[in-house]
Amino acid sequence: xxxxxxxxxxxxxxxxxxxxxxxxxxxxxxxxxxxxxxxxxxxxxxxxxxxxxxxxxxxxxxxxxxxxxxxxxxxxxxxxxxxxxxxxxxxxxxxxxxxxxxxxxxxxxxxxxxxxxxxxxxxxxxxxxxxxxxxxxxxxxxxxxxxxxxxxxxxxxxxxxxxxxxxxxxxxxxxxxxxxxxxxxxxxxxxxx
Amino acid sequence: xxxxxxxxxxxxxxxxxxxxxxxxxxxxxxxxxxxxxxxxxxxxxxxxxxxxxxxxxxxxxxxxxxxxxxxxxxxxxxxxxxxxxxxxxxxxxxxxxxxxxxxxxxxxxxxxxxxxxxxxxxxxxxxxxxxxxxxxxxxxxxxxxxxxxxxxxxxxxxxxxxxxxxxxxxxxxxxxxxxxxxxxxxxxxxxxx
DNA sequence: ATAAATCGTTCACTTAAGTTAAGAAATAAT
DNA sequence: ATTATTTCTTAACTTAAGTGAACGATTTAT
Numbered sequence: 001x002x003x004x005x006x007x008x009x010x011x012x013x014x015x016x017x018x019x020x021x022x023x024x025x026x027x028x029x030x031x032x033x034x035x036x037x038x039x040x041x042x043x044x045x046x047x048x049x050x051x052x053x054x055x056x057x058x059x060x061x062x063x064x065x066x067x068x069x070x071x072x073x074x075x076x077x078x079x080x081x082x083x084x085x086x087x088x089x090x091x092x093x094x095x096x097x098x099x100x101x102x103x104x105x106x107x108x109x110x111x112x113x114x115x116x117x118x119x120x121x122x123x124x125x126x127x128x129x130x131x132x133x134x135x136x137x138x139x140x141x142x143x144x145x146x147x148x149x150x151x152x153x154x155x156x157x158x159x160x161x162x163x164x165x166x167x168x169x170x171x172x173x174x175x176x177x178x179x180x181x182x183x184x185x186x187x188x189x190x191x192x193x
Numbered sequence: 194x195x196x197x198x199x200x201x202x203x204x205x206x207x208x209x210x211x212x213x214x215x216x217x218x219x220x221x222x223x224x225x226x227x228x229x230x231x232x233x234x235x236x237x238x239x240x241x242x243x244x245x246x247x248x249x250x251x252x253x254x255x256x257x258x259x260x261x262x263x264x265x266x267x268x269x270x271x272x273x274x275x276x277x278x279x280x281x282x283x284x285x286x287x288x289x290x291x292x293x294x295x296x297x298x299x300x301x302x303x304x305x306x307x308x309x310x311x312x313x314x315x316x317x318x319x320x321x322x323x324x325x326x327x328x329x330x331x332x333x334x335x336x337x338x339x340x341x342x343x344x345x346x347x348x349x350x351x352x353x354x355x356x357x358x359x360x361x362x363x364x365x366x367x368x369x370x371x372x373x374x375x376x377x378x379x380x381x382x383x384x385x386x
Numbered sequence: 387a388t389a390a391a392t393c394g395t396t397c398a399c400t401t402a403a404g405t406t407a408a409g410a411a412a413t414a415a416t
Numbered sequence: 417a418t419t420a421t422t423t424c425t426t427a428a429c430t431t432a433a434g435t436g437a438a439c440g441a442t443t444t445a446t
Contacts, residue, residue: 060336131323132277132278134324139262141334143255171335172335
């Protein structure tokens with residue numbers, strides 16, 4: 001199971017056995033059931049999450065209903081905003097599947113970084129990549145209609161459409177569930193002809 | 194003029210005179226006229242831009258028309274995606290006002306970082322802040338209607354509404370210029386009553 | 387100073403998303 | 417297994433955005 005993590009890391013840096021053991025000794029791994037809430041609005045955590053297997057979701061509750069703004073699947077992670085600025089979280093994070101993830105805090109990060117400077121490098125690369133991806137996603141979102149956004153998603157993350165409930169997908173696309181349903185029917189009609 | 198930059202840096206780290214001089218010796222500063230295009234689609238640059246005074250804008254040309262996705266004003270900067278992954282740029286960057294900015298490349302960054310490790314720290318903080326801000330903006334965009342987005346902008350960056358042409362603002366809000374015009378009229382009507 | 391180009395607003399019309407409600411289908415709970 | 421809950425779809429109606437076009441107003445170019 002930890003191999004998943006090591007395979008991922010291997011894409012960026014090469015680890016010795018010693019380094020792998022140091023990582024394992026931190027007790028990062030956690031297995032959580034579908035439905036578990038990892039972070040609640042108003043709560044402050046110092047923990048970062050990284051998904052090895054499964055899917056977690058970030059959502060706000062605005063005027064009583066959920067607004068999903070992100071999904072994290074295999075090899076994707078999130079450091080909640082509240083872990084950075086020590087303010088109460090504005091959003092929730094919950095598991096939409098049984099999920100295996102690593103949970104880390106800044107102290108663990110510091111410990112590892114001090115022992116193995118390589119890690120710092122990997123973290124820098126990862127955060128650069130993340131920022132770039134984030135910006136492209138945002139641009140794509142802004143410049144597309146809901147229908148285009150759905151078609152993009154179908155192209156780029158077809159797995160999400162399978163594994164995520166549609167009303168959550170809808171708000172991820174910035175629309176209401178009924179609109180997504182209609183939009184899908186519309187696309188299906190077009191395809192038939 | 195360089196004081197603007199040093200004042201900004203002072204918020205994060207303290208610089209000695211020696212360090213300031215080292216920075217100045219890189220010849221970072223550039224003054225550009227309104228309308229200048231700093232980066233074109235298809236072009237590859239290694240340069241990053243940081244605005245000291247003025248305003249620059251990032252836009253795509255999709256099906257022949259411009260889609261503005263970001264503005265950068267005082268104390269905001271952008272490292273074009275193409276400078277990171279060495280691929281042709283997908284977008285343009287141009288000045289919408291006479292602008293004073295710093296232009297840097299990775300080599301200059303490396304030079305400074307090697308001489309003064311403090312810089313690395315500042316860069317890490319800045320990029321963390323940026324990522325966080327970016328994510329919040331994205332979430333806000335996704336969970337709002339065009340009208341709410343306009344009202345948010347009026348709250349958070351009222352200057353932009355003054356200094357940016359409205360058809361560019363419109364695409365920044367994800368709508369057409371005519372819709373922005375109408376939406377503004379609508380808000381104005383509501384306010385009257 | 388004048389002509390040309392760009393920009394902002396308005397209007398009529400079209401298209402798509404929001405809303406409310408109802409019912410079928412699928413999931414979860416007992 | 418049956419009930420309860422949640423999820424998805426459909427429909428009718430409302431509201432807002434997209435589209436195409438016209439017309440001043442403003443800015444830019446000459």
